[in-house]
Amino acid sequence: AQTVTQSQPEMSVQEAETVTLSCTYDTSESDYYLFWYKQPPSRQMILVIRQEAYKQQNATENRFSVNFQKAAKSFSLKISDSQLGDAAMYFCAYRSMGSQGNLIFGKGTKLSVKP
Amino acid sequence: NAGVTQTPKFQVLKTGQSMTLQCAQDMNHEYMSWYRQDPGMGLRLIHYSVGAGITDQGEVPNGYNVSRSTTEDFPLRLLSAAPSQTSVYFCASSKEYGELFFGEGSRLTVL
Numbered sequence: 001a002q003t004v005t006q007s008q009p010e011m012s013v014q015e016a017e018t019v020t021l022s023c024t025y026d027t028s029e030s031d032y033y034l035f036w037y038k039q040p041p042s043r044q045m046i047l048v049i050r051q052e053a054y055k056q057q058n059a060t061e062n063r064f065s066v067n068f069q070k071a072a073k074s075f076s077l078k079i080s081d082s083q084l085g086d087a088a089m090y091f092c093a094y095r096s097m098g099s100q101g102n103l104i105f106g107k108g109t110k111l112s113v114k115p
Numbered sequence: 116n117a118g119v120t121q122t123p124k125f126q127v128l129k130t131g132q133s134m135t136l137q138c139a140q141d142m143n144h145e146y147m148s149w150y151r152q153d154p155g156m157g158l159r160l161i162h163y164s165v166g167a168g169i170t171d172q173g174e175v176p177n178g179y180n181v182s183r184s185t186t187e188d189f190p191l192r193l194l195s196a197a198p199s200q201t202s203v204y205f206c207a208s209s210k211e212y213g214e215l216f217f218g219e220g221s222r223l224t225v226l
Contacts, residue, residue, distance in 0.1 A: 009155075035214055043203065045217035091157060095213075102148065102173065103207070103215050105157040 002027045004094050006106035013082045014114050020067075021077045021109045023092030031097045034068065034075045039089040039108075048090070051075065079111075087113045117141050121206050121218035128196045128225045136191040136221050138206030144216070146209045147189040151175065151202040152220075158205065164189055196225045 003026045013019035025034070036048040051059045051068050058066050063083075067076045079086055092106040119140045128134055140147065148163035160173030164183040178200060180192040189208075193200060203222050207215040 033213060043220045045205065045207075045215075045220075047214050050214055095215075097212065102160050102163055103158075105150075105159075107155060107157040 002029075002094050002096070002104050004092055004104050004106040006092055006109050008109045009107070010110045010112070012112045012114060013079070013086075015082055015084060017082055018078060018080045019082055019111065021079075021090050021092075021111065023075045023077070023106055025073050025075065025092075025094050027073070027094065027096075029096055032101075033095040033097070034066075035093040035095070035103070036064070036066070036075075036077045037091045037093060037105075038086075039091065040085075040087070045091075049077065082113050084113050084115060087111055119206055119208055119216050119218040121204075121221050124219065124221055126221065126223050128193075128223065130196060130198060130225060132196050134193050134196065134223075136193075136204055136206070136223075138189045138191065138218060139187050140189075140206075140208040140216070141187065142208060142216065143186060144208035144210055145186065146211065146215075147183065148173070148207050148215070149179070149181065149189070149191045150205045150207065152205060153202050161191065161204075193223075196223075198225045201225045 005024045032053045034051045038046045049061045063080045089108045091108045094104045095101045122137045145166045149161040150158040152158045162181040164170045206218040209215045
């Protein structure tokens with residue numbers, strides 16, 4: 001079975017600085033999706049970024065980018081120019097290809113942003 | 116743009132009571148699922164469905180029932196509520212591939 005590990009329960013960053021959140025996963029599959037979701041205090045789950053495993057290019061969405069290392073099974077999220085609104089729980093998630101692939105979540109990293 | 120709609124958003128139950136959490140999506144997604152979120156545990160899958168009439172168990176199915184009579188609706192039933200079911204519940208849907216779209220969550224407290 002696939003597993004997702006986020007080794008940093010809490011992180012802190014100064015406003016305007018850069019922070020990297022770590023995620024590793026375990027799978028025997030070659031094709032899959034990886035995601036980062038943000039959960040602010042409103043508890044809404046918001047998709048931050050997605051990566052298809054067959055794509056070698058790292059995904060980027062504005063200030064958010066990932067470092068996808070398929071061989072190492074690592075999927076870290078980099079937030080540049082951190083803003084107060086980035087403070088939230090961040091969840092890394094894995095999903096197999098195919099209609100019956102369920103999303104498997106890590107336990108989350110709580111990010112604080114200091115003004 | 117309704118997306119995924121969950122009701123109620125908050126509920127307090129007594130031990131032994133039953134209730135249904137409603138979930139509806141208007142995106143014509145075949146895949147729907149229910150997760151529960153507990154502190155320090157991330158989100159854990161309760162039940163899921165890949166289409167009308169098809170449901171299956173996830174990681175933590177005990178004490179919950181689901182059914183999928185239409186593409187749009189996927190209710191979650193608590194048969195006899197227990198304090199261990201105090202949690203935040205999320206419904207989610209997706210196309211065959213890709214990311215899940217989540218409802219706003221339902222906070223359930225069982226006394």
